[in-house]
Amino acid sequence: MSVFVAGLSYKTAPVALREQLAVAPSRLGCHGCRLKVVAGLDEVVLLSTCNRVEIYGIAPTVNGNVKSIFQLLAKFPCDVREHLYLHEGDAAVQHLFSVASGLDSMVLGETEITGQVKDAYERAQAARLTGPVLNRVFQKAFSTAKEVRTKTAIGRGATSVGSVAVELAEKIFREDLSTQSVMIIGAGQMGETCVRHLAKKGAKSILVSNRSFERAQTLAGEFGGRAVRFDDCLQAMEQVDIVVSSTGCPQTILHRSEIEKLMATRRNRPLFLIDIAVPRDIDPDVQHLENVYLYNIDDLEAIVRENVRHREHDLAACRAIIEQRAATLVKKLASRREIGSEARLQPQPSWLSDSAAAVGG
Numbered sequence: 149m150s151v152f153v154a155g156l157s158y159k160t161a162p163v164a165l166r167e168q169l170a171v172a173p174s175r176l177g178c179h180g181c182r183l184k185v186v187a188g189l190d191e192v193v194l195l196s197t198c199n200r201v202e203i204y205g206i207a208p209t210v211n212g213n214v215k216s217i218f219q220l221l222a223k224f225p226c227d228v229r230e231h232l233y234l235h236e237g238d239a240a241v242q243h244l245f246s247v248a249s250g251l252d253s254m255v256l257g258e259t260e261i262t263g264q265v266k267d268a269y270e271r272a273q274a275a276r277l278t279g280p281v282l283n284r285v286f287q288k289a290f291s292t293a294k295e296v297r298t299k300t301a302i303g304r305g306a307t308s309v310g311s312v313a314v315e316l317a318e319k320i321f322r323e324d325l326s327t328q329s330v331m332i333i334g335a336g337q338m339g340e341t342c343v344r345h346l347a348k349k350g351a352k353s354i355l356v357s358n359r360s361f362e363r364a365q366t367l368a369g370e371f372g373g374r375a376v377r378f379d380d381c382l383q384a385m386e387q388v389d390i391v392v393s394s395t396g397c398p399q400t401i402l403h404r405s406e407i408e409k410l411m412a413t414r415r416n417r418p419l420f421l422i423d424i425a426v427p428r429d430i431d432p433d434v435q436h437l438e439n440v441y442l443y444n445i446d447d448l449e450a451i452v453r454e455n456v457r458h459r460e461h462d463l464a465a466c467r468a469i470i471e472q473r474a475a476t477l478v479k480k481l482a483s484r485r486e487i488g489s490e491a492r493l494q495p496q497p498s499w500l501s502d503s504a505a506a507v508g509g
Contacts, residue, residue, distance in 0.1 A: 151281060151481075152236040153243050154214045155195075155202030158254050161231035163446050167427035169221045169228070171196040172396065176268055177275035179221060184277055187217050191279040193272040193286065195247075197264050198309065198426035198445055199254050204244060206281050241285060242474040248289040249296040250303070251466055254448060255312050256456050257302035260337060262293050281481065292473045299469065302462045310341030310394070312448045312455075313422050314349060317390050319451070320420055320441075329388040331355040333381060334395035335367045338424060342392050347371040355388060357381045359395075382406055386413050392422045393429040404433040411437060424448070 156166065171179050171194060180194040183203060191206040201221065218228050235243045246252045248265045269286045272278050278286070297303045321328055330351050332339045335358035346354050354373035357380075358364035364375040376384045382402075385391060395401060402421075411419065418439045423430040428444060435442040456463070 150207055150236045151204075151240045151285065152207060152234065153202055153204045153240045154217075154232060154234045155200055156218075156228060156231045156233065157200035157202075157252070158446065158449075160233055161228070163426055163428060163444050164432075165226060165228065165231060166199070166201060168223050168226050169196075169201045169218060170198075170426050171201070171221060172398065173267060173271070176271045177277070180272050180275060180277045182220055183217060186220060191282040192277050193269055193282055195265060195268040197261065198424065200247070200252075202247075204240070204282060204285075206279070238474055238478045241478055242470055244285065244289050245292045245470040245474055246467075249293040249466060249470065251296075251463065251470070254445070254452050255309055256452070256459060256463070257297075257304070258308050259297075259303060260308050260341075262290070263337075266290060284481070285477065288473065288477050292470060295473070296466045296469055300462050300465045302459065302466050308338070308341045309424050309445065309448065310338040310392075311345045312451050313338075313342055313392050313394075313424050314345040315451050316422060316443060316448060317346075317392070317420070318349060320390070325349045325351040327352050328390060329353045329355070330390045330392065331357060331376070331381075331385060331388045333357045333391065333393040333401070333429065334425070335360070335363045336394065336396060338394040339392075340367055342394065343367055343371050343373065347373075355384055357384065382410055385410055385419070389418075390420045390422065392424065394424045395429050396425070397429060398427055400427075400429065400431050402430045402434070404431045404437070407431075407434045407440060408437055411440060 176194050176196065180192050183189065183194060184192045189205040189207055193204040195202045195204065203217065214232060214234065215229050218232070219225070248262055250256065250258045250261050253261050317330065318325060325346065328351060330346055332342050332354065335356055343354055343356060354368065354371060355376050356364045356368040356373050357376040357378055359378045361375060361377050368375040393402065416439050418441065421430055421434065421440065421442045423442065423444045426445060430442060432442070434440050
């Protein structure tokens, strides 16, 4: 019996593939139940964010392989074998601790991921998908994440995808947003982060559009912006320079034909679109339109790499904490026989090794 994690992330798979496997938060419990039954898992937690889809589990014996299990999540048939990674035992525990602490995120040290991992765990727990092992492993992951943020400076600076999206907007307009109008589509956590950072940067005007107009009004009002009804979104885009979209909609909300008509109304004035949603909000084909410049979440990596180079010292300190806490936990789990009848974590399940090699996640 083994603790394992199998998944794919922004490091191993493009957004076009990640969005095919993405699971809405409200569906994590349902999909987790399917995974547990089909794969024969003792415990399971399914994590799905804009940057990763991962299955954490306890596996005695399982029929099938990791590819077939991930196909249960796919909206359409797709080949994921080249993009999957696998960790087991101590490596799986370390990976979870790194993810929960924001060390494996595109934005190093981001704070949003801890809440996303906690939400995924609580949904699995509510669906009775977890047991003594994953309960303990995830609870330790949260205390380790808190320790990492308390004892290091890893959380300082740009700490979310939303803040990096604003950095990208600044680079586009040479560090000056004071003459630019920006629209945020989606008033969730990432949308709020974008609005907050845009206000700090002195953007000329900020428009907020959301399916819940009341929520858009609340967020816009807090930062001196203007709320736009979701159905009036395209019309309002006639006046803006930058659009940042981050809804949780499972379908495309801005299509090529709509943007094409919009550009005619704008008299082809340049429009910059930053799509940080997964699944993507904006039809990728719009990038072929004249004077339309589309960036997706994977395009943020250049900014992220620059931030990482300046924080290698903090990263080393974080890794030391994680390695120590993971090793201590694994030793306790083994000695108390909480992961099965044997005293040590066993090699990876055969159903996993048949279809994926362990690579960096």
